[in-house]
Amino acid sequence: MNNFGADKLSVRDQEKLDRFKEYAVSHSQLAKIDKELMRAIREPAGLAHVLVYGPSGVGKTTMIRQITRRLNEMQLPQSAAKSIAYSQDNLPPLPLLLLETRPPDGGAFNRADYYRTALKLLGEPFYERRMLVNIDSEQVWEKKGRGRTKTAQFNDSPELRHVLEDAMSRRGVQAVILDEAQHLMKLGSGSSAGKLLDQLDWIKSMTNVTGVVHILIGTYELLSFRNLSGQASRRGLDLHFPRYLFQHEPDRQDFQGVLLALLKQVPLSVEMEMLMQHWVYFYERSIGCVGVLKDWLIRAVAAALYDGSEALTLEYLQDHALSLAQCERMALDATEGEQELRYAESRREPLWRLLQAGMDASAIPAPVERSAGASAPVVSAQMTSPSSSGEAPTKNTRRKRSTKTKDKGEAALKEAETAKTPSRGS
C-alpha cells in the first residue's frame, strides 16, 4: 500500500512511531554518567555545583529527564522533620527540580525570570506579602535596584529569591538541574571571568542557604565555568558526557551495539545485516552521538510510515541523513571541546610547579595509575600524562554487552574496515 502524501498517520502507525520515539537505549556512556550524577545527588559532600557537558545531541537532556523521573517517582528517603513540613503543605516532596534555562531577552541572564520559572514548577506562582502578589505582574521588584549593582546587572530580585529558597526547602528539593545552562553565561556586554564567577558565587550562596546542589547541563561552552577560582574549583564537580570516538575500538563496538539496539526497535521490516554493514555511514552522519542517530532514525521511520512503506530501506535513511556540511560543523564543535578538555587534564607540570615552588621542577612524582577493573574515574579527578589523557574508558570499564550483539558488532566492524559509505546522499 502506498499512501504517499498522507498528512495523518493511522492510529496504529502513530502508535508505532510514538513507541519508537519513546524508546531509550541504555548504553555505556549514558550508564557511566548516570551513576556519577546519582552519587553526587545522594552525597554532595561540599559540592555547590556539578557541571555536565558534552556535544550537542549526545543525549544529555534525555539522561537528566530519566534521572529526574526516576528519583521524583521514587522520592528519596526524607528526614522526619521535612516529612512534617510536607504534610502541612499537602504537596509531595520533589527531590529534583528540572528547569530549562532560557536565553535572556536582554543582554544578561535574568535571575528573576529563573526564580519565577522555578516557583511555578514548584506549584507556587504566588507568595504572601501584605497582599497576594502575582509573580508575573507589572510590579517587578527587581527594577528597584537600577544602576551598576550586581542585583541590577543580573536583574536579580532578593525578594523572589527568598520566596524560592523557602519553597525549595518546603518541597524537599535536593538538587536543581539547569538544562541548557550555557545561557547562564550570557552576561551582556563586557562579559568577563569576573562576571562568570559572580554567577557561580550566586549559585554557591543559594546552596549554602538551602543545601540544594545545582547541576548545570550544557554544551562544551560550560567549560568556561571550570576552575574560575580555588574556592569555586573545590565546590564543583565536572562530568563529561562524550560521544563515541571512532579512533577507540571499544567505542566503535559500543556504537554498533547502540545502532543494532535501535534498529531492532524500528517498527518496520529492516535488513539488519545490510544496514549493520553500513555502520560507518551511521557513525559519519551522527558523529558518534546517540541522540543525533536516534533523531535521524525517527525522521526516516516517520517518512516510511507516511509513505505506507513496510520497510525501512537504506534510501529512506539516506534521504534523511544530515548533510556532510552539517556533520562537519558539529564535529568541529565537538572536537574543539574534546581538545580543550584533554589539554586541561593533561597538564600536571603547572600544578607541580606551584606545589614545589623553589624546588627542582623536573622532579614531578609519577601519577597514580588506576587498578584494572576499577570503575571509570570522573574526568576532572584524573591526573594523567598527556599521552593517555582524554581517552575513552578502557574495555574493562565497559558494561558487558551480550555476546550476540558483540559478535554482530565485530562482524560488522570487519566488513566496515573495507566498506565504503553508501554513495547516495550529500
Ligand SMILES: Nc1ncnc2c1ncn2[C@@H]1O[C@H](COP(=O)(O)OP(=O)(O)OP(=O)(O)O)[C@@H](O)[C@H]1O
Ligand atoms: N539513549 C537514548 N536512546 C534513545 N534516544 C535517545 C537517547 N539519548 C537521546 N535520544 C534522543 O536523541 C534526541 C536528542 O537527545 P537530547 O536532546 O537528549 O540531546 P542533548 O545532548 O540534550 O542535545 P543538546 O545539547 O542539543 O540539547 C532526542 O530526540 C532523544 O529522545
Ligand SMILES: [Mg+2]
Ligand atoms: Mg539538551
